[in-house]
Amino acid sequence: MLRGVAAQSSYSISETQRKRLVKQRLFIVYGVLLVCGLVILSRLMELQILRGAEYHELAQAQHFGGVVLPAKRGEILSRNSKSGETSILATNTTLDLVYVDPLITDDPAFVAEQLADVLVTEDSHALCSGGDDNCPRELMSFYSFAFDPLERLPLSGTGLVLEPVPGELPMVKAEEIIDVTEVRRLFARNIEKRISEKRVTFVPLLYGADKVQMNLVRDLGIQGVYAEEDVQLVFANPEEVDQDKVSGTARKLADVLEIDPDVLRRMLRSRPLRYVPVMRRLPPLLSSKIREIQQASARETQELRKQAPTTEAAQRVTDPLWSIALIPEHWRFYPVRMLWVS
Incomplete structure (x- = not known):
């Protein structure tokens, strides 16, 4: 009889201890979950409330970019008091800016070569070779001999240390220094380097x-x-x-x-680099040519997608020129002086 009571008492004590241990473990688990919840809640408060505007701004910068475009200004007119005729002293013209989005450029070399072939024309080569002010600014660095008179001195000098500087620098033919093919190659490498940057x-x-x-x-x-x-x-x-x-x-x-x-x-x-300007003030003819090569590239891409064996393979085919875009810009134009300003 005593043995039964002792066994029952021992059993009761062990059962009580077991329940106590279970409760202690549950309290520990609840405590850990509570701490984790508080950490997550505090982090959410920091992300959503304390620094919400900052992170929203950062997220916007990852997907969107802004470009400041010159505004269109009013015309300046002059009226002849005797004849009553009106002439335009200053007006506006709209020309395109071509730029590339590096973030979605898969083949920078191909894009650069396509743009260089279109933008470097025989007409622009002739203007830049002669040091004409109408030479596109983006190309002037490749024709420094035409715009910097000091670079002509080594071409006309004899090599003497005390050689006198001529009063009038000789005219240098562009063909003797650089041809249009070389300018296109140099311009293409310049574009490729700039659009290869992703940040x-x-x-x-x-x-x-x-x-x-x-x-x-x-x-x-x-x-x-x-x-x-x-x-x-x-x-x-x-x-x-x-x-x-x-x-x-x-x-x-x-x-x-x-x-x-x-x-x-x-x-x-x-932030990611989303905007690399290539050339401003494009003549309408060059803008049309860029649109033509984009349309041709889009058609070729569609054909390749149709020929793809699977849907997944078709989705992997992308247009190599879809990162090129044109933006219209308004520029000030003075018909009398033939002067362009932004």
Whole structure:
């Protein structure tokens, strides 16, 4: 009888301990879940409430980009008081800007060659070779001999150290220095290099910065922010800027550069490169040619998709020129002086 009571008491004690252990373990599990929930909740509050606007802005920058286009201005007219005739002193014209989106460019070399073949024409080659002001600005660097008289000296000199500088520099024929095929090749390589970049690595923060501002920027010692005295420019490389401290960096620079901190924060944010201008003020004929090669490329892409063996294979076929786009821009035009300004 005593043995039965002892066994029952022992059984009761072990059962009580077991239940107590189960409760303790449940409390531990509940505590861990509560802590995890609080961590997740605090993180959500940070992402959605405290830094929601900042992350929304960052997400927008990953998918969208902005381009500042010159506004269309009114015409300036002149009226002859005697005859009553009206003449136009200043008007507007709309010309296209061609640009490339590097983020969706699969073959930069092919895109660059297609654009160079269209944009470098025999007419532009003749204008640039003669140093004409109507030469596209994007091509002037390849014809520096025509626009920089000092580069003609080595071509006309004899090599003597004390050789006198001629009063009138000789005219140099473009064919003797560079031909249109070479210009197209150089321009294509230039475009390819620029559209091969996938991230924004250069952002001008302030043009015309004075010495005081540039010295203050250097004293701050912010990684990724630079000051160039030669061109009086303060610029940044967002890929080198600490993205976890962008807001603080923007506040430090705001007082020095006299720019709104929110504007600086957006400029310093790391983001994909979505816009690389190739050439502005395209003549209508060149704009039409670019549209033609885009349409031809789209037709070829459709044919390749139809010939694909499977739906998945067809979806992998992309148009190599779909990253090229044209944007109309308004430019000021002075009919009398034949002068273009933005």
